[in-house]
Amino acid sequence: MSAFTEAWHRWHEEKDAALADPHGFLAVTALHWLTDRPQRLPGAPGTWSTGPDGPVVVLDPDDDLVLDGVRLTGRHAFGPIPERGGVTAVSGDTHVEVARRGGHDIVRPRHPDHPLRVQFHGTPAYAPDPRWVLAGRYRAFNAPRPTTVGAAVEGLEHVYDAPGEISFTLDGREHTLTAFEGRAPGSLQVLFTDATAGVTTYGAVRSLAVAPPDADGAVVLDLNRATNLPCAYTDLATCPLPPAENRLPVAVEAGERIPYERQPARV
Structure with missing residues (x-):
């Protein structure tokens, strides 16, 4: 195998490995669009909405959501999120992506057991x-x-x-x-x-x-x-x-x- 071909295969394998990471994009289970109306979101604990303070979650006492190593309780405002920016909270095996895309705040849960990720066998x-x-x-x-x-x-x-x-x-x-x-x-x-x-x-x-x-x-x-x-x-x-x-x-x-x-x- 030539060095050119070998380098390409190494690059492609690394690219697919990142895609199929346990919490990579193939692990996304849902795409939720936040509004000013509080709503429960499948795959993410709490009640979610958005407004002047950016995304907000209100958690029940038994909800588990950790951000930057700190367990969140009650009402938490994430603050305005810049376009194409985002943060990731953790709830058990689920990573909860809180982001802003196209002028809208979104929530995307990511779980390693999602079938799209589990069944992935390369591009x-x-x-x-x-x-x-x-x-x-x-x-x-x-x-x-x-x-x-x-x-x-x-x-x-x-x-x-x-x-x-x-x-x-x-x-x-x-x-x-x-x-x-x-x-x-x-x-x-x-x-x-x-x-x-x-x-x-x-x-x-x-x-x-x-x-x-x-x-x-x-x-x-x-x-x-x-x-x-x-x-x-x-x-x-x-x-x-x-x-x-x-x-x-x-x-x-x-x-x-x-x-x-x-x-x-x-x-």
């Missing part, structure tokens, strides 16, 4: 091929551009600041993609679809992490590492969709394919 993908490692050029905007995109949840929108765009050539044609900030400092993230969407790859969105550009703006696009977002596996995700300009007209036969969980059942 199918195209075989890695060096031909899909492309040179690109990053161009920073004069100022980050607020960019509104859709979401996997109908009616929900996300707003991201796009710091710039990436241009590259594929099959003799130049393409330009809007880039968002990545997780690591200086890195970038590209959300896209291509002509394989809904055929061999997940139809709504794929994601590609891009290392920080060099001093001249050069970047490397390793499309072998195009990944599915959580919405490819479960409807309990609020993943962003690509901006219109990131819908490529060419087939990118590289990276992760439609998860087994979304493929038609065999008869």
